[in-house]
Amino acid sequence: MHPAQHPPGNGHTDGQRFRSVLGRFATGVVAITALDPASGRPCGLAANSFTSVSLDPPLVAFCVAYTSTSWPVVRGAKNITVNVLAEHQQPVCAQLAARGGDKFAGLEWTSSPGGNPVLDGALAWIDCAVEAEHPAGDHVIVVARVLQLDTHADGGPLLFFRGSYGRFDGPA
Template sequence: MSIEAMSQAEMRAALGQFASGVTVVTGLDDDGPVGFACQSFASVSLDPPLILFCADHRGRSWPRIRNAGRFTVNVLHEEQTDVCARFGGSSGRKFDGLEWSMSRWSTPSLPGVLLRIHADIHTVHVAGDHDVVIGKVLEFERVTDERPMIFFRGQFGISSSKSLQSA
């Protein structure tokens, strides 16, 4: 199918064939903690240590994190579907009733995640309806050894190769 004839739903379905991990990007501004679920996350460079994520222009959380200049990527494990749902929604009070702590980098850290990556915003590039955010890593913080949450074919939580074959 040509890209000209492809709808957004068809593009989503096509790209759903690529399995990805699931993260929650968090930050802190004068109004308090903020965050959003994010699947578009990757390593960019080892020297200097750079990572990237993509943020939708329509989101309310990303402008606040951008203004703060610093963020934490919380890498979710397969049992954290509740955390994923909380931060994947449009509710403005995602931290209400949620246990979390402040990192030494003054960013919210979520409990029980696989990994936390604390970073400063290095550069931001506009790419269609998203920003591609490059972050300079300040610290990696390994938290647990659970299996990762995976997003594949529109489903969260599938992480074993057996599950992927039957999906």
């Protein structure tokens, strides 16, 4: 191992370097949706930190920033729905990631069996109940039990890689 390839750790990681290095790990993008119990209107947020956790019981997890103003509204619903976004849904992701305003303006959706928005064009939906929230730095890790799930539309996934959105071109 050449010292220039692996600089010694000093116990501190610069935020920009952290993003740059971890940005080399491609992730899918999901939209977490629900119906606001207070108004009955759809609410949601975008996340690229989503993973399956367990088959028995069926659990998934995602991370939400503590500064999110959308998560407390979504969290207020009895159940939430994870929408796996398709490659053409970058504008949907941007709209759900924006602060304020009507995040669902112009978006088409149908109801999942749990009653939450399933976005038109999403590859799959997963109805969940939040089981636990774990503080983790400037985010909270949300663990949710899967209640129902299904595929929805065909196509490739929306990917996030090195700070940009893209698509999967398939095996070489």
